[in-house]
Amino acid sequence: MNHADIDAIIEVHRLAFGKEEGEDIAQLARDFLGLPDTISISSERDRKIVGNVLFTPFNFVDHPDANCYLLAPCGVLPAYQGHGVGKEIMEASIEHLSSVRTDAVFVLGVPTFYPRYGFAPTDKQTPYPDLMSAPEAWMALELTEGSVKKLSGKTVAIPQFMRPHWWNTSQHG
Template structure:
């Protein structure tokens, strides 16, 4: 629990309407809500992790991590991509996003996930353990990131042991579309 009594839980099929509402309200249009619905039904996204934050029963935030691989090889160490993280406007700036990230990292470690990637805000995600310039560390994104945004492609190692491999990150088929990797 936090000072605001936010609760976090792993989502189930019963949460889909709340997830869609959070995603739509947070981004102010349905593109991300549609993407999340598609990802939740994408077998290539498994194993995944989907968490929902609530305050007094109201859904206020959602985070989704889907399976990633190196060079599309299934036998690579377990890795995930964070996409998306959403908090409804009236709860932004209250720590909900950070709380969702922290809870997710604990769950992902328990799943033996080795590394997490995100294409996100250059100053927000480093506050939560993500390191900028994942491509420079040997992990290029599925599609080229323009030079001015390369610091936004980030990673976080969840294991004390180095991954021991590098390569182009590939993700669930739903995310492997160029439009999800553009500004």
Template sequence: MIHAENEKLEIQNLHLHAFGEQEGPVIQKMTEEFLQLPETISINVYRGLRIAGNVLFSPFSLDDHPEKKCFLLAPLGVLPEYQGLGIGRELIEKGVYHLKLIGADAIFVLGYPKYYASRGFAPAKVLPPHHKLVGETEAWRMLEIKPGSMDGIGGTSVAAAPIMNPMFWDTSGRPD
């Protein structure tokens, strides 16, 4: 989606603050790169005139099933003062609605298993990029958008360039 430069900067800064001092700068840079790709879908939730949360969806390719229209959810960020108020859930719901409208088959995510399971994401059968680094296999999840579209689908996958760095796929040391 096309964004005015000031909105892009606001989204990048949101992710910087949402992910904190340690992860924030890396996620901010990844967000900047994603927002430069025309195929990235960016969804915002506002509180007043301020963006309180943002989620990005980028095309996600299944090596053995190139006909499938899939997306990777990353990153999802909520400003610290709005965390715990349902904005993450709202972002996912708005994203699912948008992806249904454009005929997507599924959304994939590498995230906190309990959080994404509570939002309908099931363990994924498709291997994530750099799957040998994903020690916490429960963290790799999928949400089917078109019912039955992912039945029997497995194999390997490739994400958009901004998130293909192996460091994004290493789950060692992450809390669940």
């Protein structure tokens, strides 16, 4: 990935998340893009990146062989929202993650968006289960049949995502 693509992806997230969260999410995207295990899926219109979703490793301490990812952030430039870009990047992502033998993908996100792509609320722990005030926002997509059922116990995200405020659902609308 070249510097222009990285800058474009960071800008997608900055603008998609607006004034309140944009800078924090853009920094998170910048951090994630610098990690070797991050999976980045983008959508382009007129040779310009207009949507992006990032996936980082998500581990269950008692199940080290499970190949799971955390989906975040997922952003689309405001001018392109509502035009199928989110659907395009979600479908491409699921296809790619399936091809690399991912067991499951987890997301703390909008409960009305992600179920369209097979995500369902899950009882698996977040890294900070005591901060979960909106359980319907914590969802999983099982890509290897039967894999989610086997998972249990403590979870760990990458260091940049282990800050409690990312997991406090009472702070998000």
